[in-house]
Amino acid sequence: MKKIDKSKALFEEAKNLMPGGVNSPVRAFKNIGGSPIFFKSGKGAYIYDEDGNEYIDFIGSWGPLIMGHTHPKIVHAIKNQLEAGTSFGSPTKIESNVATLIKKCLPSIDKIRMVNSGTEATMSCIRLARGHTGRNKIIKFTGCYHGHVDSLLVKAGSGVSTFGLPDSPGVPDNLASLTISCPYNDKEYFLKVFDEVKKDLAAIIIEPVAGNMGFIPADKSFLELLRNVSEQNKSILIFDEVMSGFRVALGGAQELYNIKPDLTALGKVIGAGLPVGAFGGKASIMDQLAPDGPIYQAGTLSGNPLAMAAGEALLTELIKINPYKTLEMKSSYLLDGMADIMKANNINFVKNQMGGMFGFFFSKNMPRNFDDVVSTNDNIFNNFLNACIGQGIYFAPSKYESGFMSTEHDEEILKSVLDKIKKIIEEGL
Numbered sequence: 001m002k003k004i005d006k007s008k009a010l011f012e013e014a015k016n017l018m019p020g021g022v023n024s025p026v027r028a029f030k031n032i033g034g035s036p037i038f039f040k041s042g043k044g045a046y047i048y049d050e051d052g053n054e055y056i057d058f059i060g061s062w063g064p065l066i067m068g069h070t071h072p073k074i075v076h077a078i079k080n081q082l083e084a085g086t087s088f089g090s091p092t093k094i095e096s097n098v099a100t101l102i103k104k105c106l107p108s109i110d111k112i113r114m115v116n117s118g119t120e121a122t123m124s125c126i127r128l129a130r131g132h133t134g135r136n137k138i139i140k141f142t143g144c145y146h147g148h149v150d151s152l153l154v155k156a157g158s159g160v161s162t163f164g165l166p167d168s169p170g171v172p173d174n175l176a177s178l179t180i181s182c183p184y185n186d187k188e189y190f191l192k193v194f195d196e197v198k199k200d201l202a203a204i205i206i207e208p209v210a211g212n213m214g215f216i217p218a219d220k221s222f223l224e225l226l227r228n229v230s231e232q233n234k235s236i237l238i239f240d241e242v243m244s245g246f247r248v249a250l251g252g253a254q255e256l257y258n259i260k261p262d263l264t265a266l267g268k269v270i271g272a273g274l275p276v277g278a279f280g281g282k283a284s285i286m287d288q289l290a291p292d293g294p295i296y297q298a299g300t301l302s303g304n305p306l307a308m309a310a311g312e313a314l315l316t317e318l319i320k321i322n323p324y325k326t327l328e329m330k331s332s333y334l335l336d337g338m339a340d341i342m343k344a345n346n347i348n349f350v351k352n353q354m355g356g357m358f359g360f361f362f363s364k365n366m367p368r369n370f371d372d373v374v375s376t377n378d379n380i381f382n383n384f385l386n387a388c389i390g391q392g393i394y395f396a397p398s399k400y401e402s403g404f405m406s407t408e409h410d411e412e413i414l415k416s417v418l419d420k421i422k423k424i425i426e427e428g429l
């Protein structure tokens with residue numbers, strides 16, 4: 001095990017300053033009974049903590065760092081912009097550059113607006129959908145996390161599930177009652193609910209590849225059903241690709257499934273590790289936004305030049321090298337290797353990967369929805385994660401999260417991870 005005395009002391013101090021000692025709940029590592037590690041620096045696939053320990057990072061800041069930590073091209077872009085100015089509160093050319101790069105990869109987006117987080121992106125999509133349709137109800141899917149938006153904090157996976165909070169106090173019942181949550185990948189259940197609420201249905205929002213109840217891709221026919229019925233009913237189909245955008249493919253999950261949503265929420269990768277979100281879609285809908293339309297949405301630091309510079313550098317590079325096949329091969333190499341180790345030790349284990357995103361569960365069958373995930377083994381998962389962290393392998397601290405591969409994880413690194421995992425498993429969890 002690693003010595004993390006400094007992290008522990010820093011956490012004690014932080015707990016007096018911030019609720020739970022953190023600025024975002026999953027960071028507290030509460031669910032696996034650990035103490036969070038305080039990091040100081042990163043390079044490529046590696047991160048370094050305050051005690052000087054080295055870890056191979058499979059979280060990548062929860063997705064954004066698809067080209068690893070402190071990539072020279074991104075550092076260079078940020079440095080250049082830093083010297084030119086960090087914020088002007090006025091339009092800049094660089095915002096249009098990023099918008100152009102995103103549009104090039106996601107043809108469903110005619111127009112886009114930048115915001116500062118994924119939460120802001122989904123929140124704005126919901127307001128826009130309601131304003132555009134003149135309706136109020138939203139259908140979401142249990143275990144999908146769309147940020148901590150009041151209307152969407154209903155049966156949301158990830159951090160909310162990790163702490164077993166079904167909904168959050170502070171979300172008014174009459175607002176939450178406008179959001180109906182259906183099981184993921186369940187057509188029959190969805191159609192029943194849809195029939196009941198369709199008259200007042202503003203939008204259907206989904207993670208087309210779910211990354212916040214572990215990693216569970218949607219069935220293609222399920223997404224096609226959502227596309228068809230929302231079109232017929234003139235409800236807005238929103239793909240929340242905050243995590244999957246530029247992560248599973250250049251064009252996100254919508255490219256892989258070949259389905260065009262009306263609106264898309266983005267975040268994470270497009271900011272290259274700086275705080276950015278964006279939402280975009282059909283011009284006829286987007287043009288309803290202020291200042292052209294009546295639906296209000298704004299942000300003092302939206303389209304922040306530093307964040308846009310980072311995003312532009314990363315997206316330009318991703319378009320140039322299109323790393324998604326290679327990323328998926330690396331993920332397969334890691335997970336196939338893990339599956340072999342588990343099999344040899346009679347441990348039930350299932351896994352899946354898409355581009356630079358992956359997931360695994362200690363279970364006989366592959367989960368298809370949130371309830372399936374809940375029933376997978378917690379004990380083995382948590383013991384495994386703790387053991388991995390002790391060996392310098394930094395996986396997300398909960399079975400409700402995904403794993404992230406970067407271009408900087410090479411075969412040698414992945415082989416060393418498999419060697420360590422083999423030892424962990426053979427020694428017993």
Ligand SMILES: *Cc1c(COP(=O)(O)O)cnc(C)c1O
Nearest residue numbers: 117118119145146147240242243
């Ligand atoms: C991370 C995430 C969000 C929220 O983004 P923040 O930047 O944390 O507000 C929304 N939707 C999905 C699918 C996410 O993974």
